[in-house]
Amino acid sequence: MHTPVTIIGAGLGGLTLARVLHVHGIPATVYEAESSPTARTQGGLLDIHDYNGQLALKAAGLMDEFHAIVLEGRQAVRVLDRDGTVLLDKADDGTGGRPEVPRGELRRILLGSLPAGTVRWGHKAGGTRALGEGRHEVTFTDGTTVETSLLVGADGAWSRVRPLLSTATPEYAGTSSVETYLFDADTRHPAAAKAVGGGMLIAPAPGRDIFAHRESGGTLHTYVALSRSQDWFAAIDFTDAAAATARIAREFDGWAPELTALITEGDTAPVLRPFYALPAGHRWDRVPGVTLLGDAAHLAAPNGEGANLAMLDGAELGAALAASPGDVEAALAEYEPAMFARSAEVVAFEGAEAHGTDFENDTPRALIKMITEQGR
Structure with missing residues (x-):
């Protein structure tokens, strides 16, 4: 089977690329390992920034649909000391440039904007190989193959497309997140709800x-970030929810009870999510007929920018292809250097911010802006 533009991965970046191509009348096929759009939950809230993610949605012609799923008031931020002292309490006055939306709803909008059949579900890429003259073949785990004149790896941290371009592989970033949910929090977990x-x-x-987010319907989504080795986490039996919860909670002995309640009162079993990253400034030499976007290209530890960057990557790649009809290499030569610079700038900014403080409260600025993302 031959398709002109083949996208591996139906995450936000790959779908944004497919949508922008569709807007410009360019057909594409997206291959996704998941069996259906509802095969798994899509994580919590995302803040979509006016300087990258929203630009992508504008290019996709989906701003009205985006505004319809924004959760009002969720740009509010509270920073508490471990004893419960409020260090910062910033209300959402409606003027912020980072409205919060549910990741699953954003993905639903992107999927709904594509022609039927654009996404081929249940196609997990097993390997890729170059065929010469800018053409590539993808082999799926069910044994089927596809040949393409443009292959785009939008398949995340463990990309099967990346080896065509780079020998880099993600390494553990030194921190993992443990997640849980508290439901009907205002009624059942009032102290934690008030703290959030x-x-x-x-x-x-x-x-x-x-970290905790107030999501829809009184749900609190807790992310506990711990800088510990993988061996430390491996010693915890996460199949025993009570024991795992107690072990994580011990790391916060002496903290205010309204904060530790976000761990100990969880209504779901704790889920461990290690953070991985590609080398800072990851890039590659131009290889005809293939490129990457999002985490496949520039995976970093969660910093609030990953989904936004992936969407902007997809939008800019789509726009470059539309601006150079019939000349894929010209489009990729325009897209990749800008993408490299953009992702490197974010990493450099995060490094500088980690050593700075917010002028209002002497809290590290990187922590104030960090919103832990799902799907890493």
């Missing part, structure tokens, strides 16, 4: 942080 407030809570400390 209307938007996002950050309770920072060296090597251990508690």
Whole structure:
């Protein structure tokens, strides 16, 4: 089977690329390992920024649909010390440039904007190979193959397309997140709900942080970030939810009970999510007929930018292809250097911010802006 533009991965970046191509009348096929759009939950809230993610949605012609799923008030931020002292309490006054939306709803909008059949579900890429003259073949785990004159790896951290371009592989970033949910929090978990407030809570400390989002329907989504080795986490039996919860909670002994309640009162079993990253400034020499976007290209530890960058990558790649009809290499030569620079700038900014403080409260700025993302 031959298709002109083949996208591996139906995440936000790959779908944005497919949508922008569709807007410009360019057909594409997206191959996704998941069996259906509802095969798994898509994670929590995403803040979509006016300087990258929203630009992508504008290019996709989906701003009205985006505004319809924004959760009002969720740009509020509270920063608490470990004893519960409020260090920052910033309300959402409607003027912020980072409205929060549910990741699953955003993906639904992108999927709904594509022609029927654009996404081929249940196609997990097993390997790729070059065929020469800018053409490539993808072999799926069911034994089927596809040949393409443009292959785009939008398949995340463990991309099967990346080896065509780079020998780099993700390495453990030194931190993992443990997640849980508290349901009907205002009624069943009032102290924790009050601590979180209307938007996002950050309770920072060296090597251990508690983050929480207020999602829809009174749900609180907790992310506990711990800078520990993989061996340390491997010693915890996460199949025993009670024991795992107790072990994680011990890392926060002495913290205010309204904060530790976000761990100990979880209504779901704790889920471990290690963070991985590609080398900072990851890039490759131009290889005809293939490129990457999003985490496949520039995976970093969660910094609030990953989904936004992936969407902007997809939009800019789509726009470059539309601007150079019949000349894929010209489009890729325009897209890749800009993408490299954009992702490297974010990493450099994060490194500088980690050593700075917010002028209002002496809390590390990187922590205040960090919103832990799902699907890493």
